[in-house]
Amino acid sequence: MASTERTVFRTCPLCEATCGLEITVAGDTVTRIRGDRNDVFSKGFICPKGSTLKQLHEDPNRIRTPLVKRNGEFVPVSWDEAWVEVDKGLRGVIARHGHGSVGAYVGNPNAHNLSPLIYNRVWLQALGSKQRFSASSVDQLPKQISSGYLFGTAASVAVPDIDRTHYILMLGANPYESNGSLCTAPDFPGRLEALRERGGKVVVVDPRRSKTAEHADEWIAIRPNGDALFLAALANAILATGRADVGDRLRAHVDGIAEVSRALAPFTPESVERATGIEASVIRRLANELLDAESACVYGRIGTCTVSFGTTASWLVDVVNAVTGNLDSPGGVMFPLPAAGNPTTRGEKGRGKGFRIGRGHSRVRKFPEALGEYPAAVMAEEILTEGEGQIRAMVTVAGNPVLSTPNSEQLDEAFEQLEFMVAVDIYINETTRHADVILPPPSHLERSHFDLVFTAFSIRNVANYSEPVFELPEGQPDEWEILAKLAGIAQGLGAGVDPQAVDDFTFDALLDSLLKDSSSPIHGRDRDEIAGIVTTSAARGPERMLDLMLRTGPYGDGCGTNPKGISLATLREHPHGIDFGPLEPRIPEVLRTPSGKVELAPEPLLDDLVRLEAFMVAEPSEEMMLVGRRHVRSNNSWMHNIEVLVKGTPRCTLQMHPSDAERVGVSSGGLARVTSRVGSVVATVDVTSDIRPNVVSLPHGWGHEVEGVKLDVARRYAGVNSNVLTDHDQMDPLSGNAVLNGIPVRVEVVRS
8 A cells, every 4th residue: 555645844953044945755765855845034045955865864975873893893792782872881991081072063063953052061961071162163153252251251253244235245255155144044145136136236346256146246356365355444444444333222222343443454455465366446436335335244155264363254244234334234234132042131131141152272272262172273182192181982973074174184183193983974985984882873864853053144033943753763872862872971871871861850950041041031930830831831852951941031922921832842833934024223222242232343353463464565476275165965075975966067177267277278078286384286277267366275074085985976976075174273262163264275287
């Protein structure tokens, strides 16, 4: 008898756009995935990645049972056996060397999954080690740090209100390929086209004519690492007009404009021409266009963060938005109000402890902690350098740092020397091949989903909850159970620890914090009453935690005090999501600074202008500069095992300008050797005028030819690893973020 078809609606977990999917299922097979036309936010939009959840679910290389390495080979074992190995290996290292000898790395996919967002903190705390690393320090960390200084928390990121703006200036951003970053906006390209159709203007500043630049009104080809200088000169030009103004509403809530004006005085448009490659007249014109526009916003992303002035550039983006009157204003940049709450919705409104880094320092190079972690670029030295506190074991969750962080070959060597490693992952990749135990979480279609992170960066206030498409296979623990049990073992409770006991402890801690928070709608209420209300709705796991967060969030039912408010049950009744409306001005209540104002002139950022001025007047390097690039079918390193996404024209090529190719003596399809201070790769050349002279580009996340990787498709389309070339010694000093763009390299032809 034929299986009855059913339709399931869920949010795509593969990038920040959070598009709604309509998934048709027959029995245990997905027969179709398309965009959910009734989704309140994405309205049917879908990119090529979203439709591949079926292939990801069915991928024969996806690990479905725990693996333990024996005699150098992975063998499948039962979950009980795997946990015994984890307990023996992890606790053995702790017994010999102490808790500080265990390092942890958390990868990018964790931000897209509900269970890790709740339970990663639990096992990290249970480890008792400060040696924490994540993909944040090869990604968005500078923007969070600069936002923390200005607005009080690292979650206080002002996002461009692209649906209402009349002018957008983008730096280091390519949303036609990446679908947006720290700006959750399904169909970002369509929204930009709508902006132009209503008479607005799109300007892209980038060393490459990206796909976004192709569709923009203007492309400005900046020199790599010139973003902070360009923005400083732009702010200087705006302030020099005498028209700079934060607006009547914000004037009493912003401090530091005079200090910023004085500090930026050396950075005139004329003084930055040589270092940026942008004429002073262009900078002054852009300054006036921003001031003249009915509404405008500056949006800087990965390209502005992964450079040596990442935090300073991120700060200057908001300086320009502020002095043009576009901060916290419709059509400018605004602060979302996420349904599950976040640090901008909890605690005293309008005032707080503020933001700081440096609660600890890395062992070898003494780099300061930021957001509870150390820079990924120092991970290798922390493993390789002997002495007290040396990392002897690693726990990785959904991460591939050997491929995606600086000086990959050095980090590969470091992981080879570990005494023990456990990975929570679905693949044997370039990093997990070093593991002693691999614990596979369920397929993405076997997990529930809610975007705790990206609702906080969304251009509309929306909420969507997704039920699992399929039930868990027999014997497969849920992802939260794996992470909770890992926490129990790290704490010394043994391989037989019950993950539900860890879950109860985690829930109790969240509940107690909310009961103590005077801003919470359940402040001072009876603990057992609240626990009973939530547990009745969602007995265990992330759903119970999420229900409590939603009930006590900005739109919540307050556990009975607001009958019109939401809970998890409400979201279950709305499979296409709930739209709470466009962003609204939130200053001053959103602020958590000690002064209760936007602190536009933080001392660490003003101090960094000395370094920026020295860079401005230095002689430009004669070496070529390497930058990265994105493609809509690629998601860092981990979507390359899906045939439909990687087939066709090779995309891991070295882009070069025709004048550079002629000088080097190479043509399209030929091979070139690219060499940096730390490594060398050979790549196929793609000659194109869509890149600045003296700049070359390789995409991020490739290089799958490494021995021991069990990714059949990815190995056929291996490409080369650009992070063999990135330098672990090059970091943004204010954040520790890796420098992945603007790497000095030599390029020479490889003759057959």
